[in-house]
């Protein structure tokens with residue numbers, strides 16, 4: 492399907508850059524676009540993606556702004572922070588036509604702005620990788636397992652094509668028929684990582700190294716799996732814990748995005764994780780169900796707000812662990 496040949500990646504951060512490098516090195520046509528600045532000049536950078544075995548994938552990547560494109564015919568991949576989705580759904584609507592949209596973001600309900608805006612083809616991926624920008628030109632990338640992609644609005648044959656264009660040797664994608672349980676399982680795991688690692692100011696490896704941290708994680712998992720079950724989503728506590736531990740082992744030394752954001756004085760995505768779980772519980776008239784998850788989320792949000800308030804542009808808050 493030639494019409495999908497170009498991959499437009501929106502969001503030139505840790506995920507967007509790594510994905511662009513891997514795709515370009517396998518000969519795909521990639522256009523990398525800034526997620527929150529929509530006007531300006533294109534800039535070319537050499538991006539070097541470092542893997543756990545010390546190997547490096549390096550190439551020149553040009554980062555554009557959205558104003559340079561009146562149309563985005565191809566696959567539009569969203570690797571921006573999800574709190575930008577509402578605005579992007581409005582901005583992109585006139586440019587994307589029938590192009591499929593693929594969301595790579597963590598969290599619950601992140602696809603809602605695109606559904607409300609009437610996009611005809613929306614797919615969602617659950618990322619099982621970790622990626623961290625070390626400095627402008629270096630990205631540290633750790634794949635955990637293949638990343639499933641499923642249909643939110645669209646069809647199975649287009650999904651297959653989308654996955655074929657996205658998949659590369661270092662960053663694997665596969666098609667999945669039932670997206671709901673995996674989105675929930677990953678969101679539950681993120682409720683653990685994105686709050687506890689951020690509050691402890693530690694790396695993702697803490698859960699396989701420290702039994703007390705794991706015990707805290709189990710309490711969040713117990714609450715959120717009960718909520719999932721109330722929603723009719725079958726995610727067991729044992730499988731969520733297994734996923735937590737696998738990610739913890741494979742991304743030992745990596746910082747969760749929420750901790751990276753707090754250290755840079757940036758907004759976090761905690762609203763689509765712990766805080767969203769609490770909102771769903773309130774909607775089901777069971778507000779007490781996820782109280783500990785909610786408290787951790789509120790502490791994380793406050794920590795991020797305090798960091799934003801004292802942050803001076805360009806300054807990175809001290810890195811205590813890695």
Ligand SMILES: NC(=O)C1=CN([C@@H]2O[C@H](COP(=O)(O)OP(=O)(O)OC[C@H]3O[C@@H](n4cnc5c(N)ncnc54)[C@H](OP(=O)(O)O)[C@@H]3O)[C@@H](O)[C@H]2O)C=CC1
Pocket residue numbers: 501502503504505506507524525526527528570571572573574575576579595596597598618619620621622623624748760
């Ligand atoms: N890093 C990781 O290991 C993982 C990340 N994810 C998900 O991938 C997505 C991207 O994460 P990651 O690359 O780490 O994040 P980064 O912070 O490294 O980059 C995110 C990009 O989002 C863009 N952005 C920031 N604010 C806004 C906004 N208000 N509106 C639109 N765009 C905005 C920025 O774009 P620009 O600077 O281009 O303007 C930025 O480069 C997130 O949703 C995250 O949940 C999921 C699993 C793992």
Ligand SMILES: CC(C)(CO)C(=O)C(=O)O
Pocket residue numbers: 597618619620621622635680681684695738742746747748
């Ligand atoms: C849980 C983890 C580490 C796995 O991809 C992640 O989602 C993140 O870094 O944001």
